[in-house]
Amino acid sequence: MALSSVKSFTLELDGPPDAAFSGGEVVSGQVVLELRRDTRMYCMKVQGRGVATAHWLENKGMNSVYNDYTSKVTYFRKRQHLIRVQINANGLLNFVSYGA
Numbered sequence: 459m460a461l462s463s464v465k466s467f468t469l470e471l472d473g474p475p476d477a478a479f480s481g482g483e484v485v486s487g488q489v490v491l492e493l494r495r496d497t498r499m500y501c502m503k504v505q506g507r508g509v510a511t512a513h514w515l516e517n518k519g520m521n522s523v524y525n526d527y528t529s530k531v532t533y534f535r536k537r538q539h540l541i542r543v544q545i546n547a548n549g550l551l552n553f554v555s556y557g558a
Contacts, residue, residue: 502541508533
């Protein structure tokens with residue numbers, strides 16, 4: 459599928475638009491793909507990543523000496539097939555859908 463075929467690609471998460479998620483929570487939603495024209499598709503996968511980054515300075519003493527700190531935590535990194543077409547032993551295409 460050429461990218462020129464894609465009119466829009468959105469991920470609509472369930473819950474309020476300003477939601478924040480914590481470790482162990484289930485995140486669910488829908489992938490919405492709008493195409494400009496009929497398009498042949500054999501595979502669609504989505505990749506998600508949850509990362510938090512913090513940066514701060516601490517002043518030590520009267521001489522204005524600063525300690526510079528940075529922290530980064532990766533909470534998850536996941537790839538998931540949404541659609542995949544497989545060829546079976548007879549040479550026929552099997553459509554495999556994932557999720558709901």
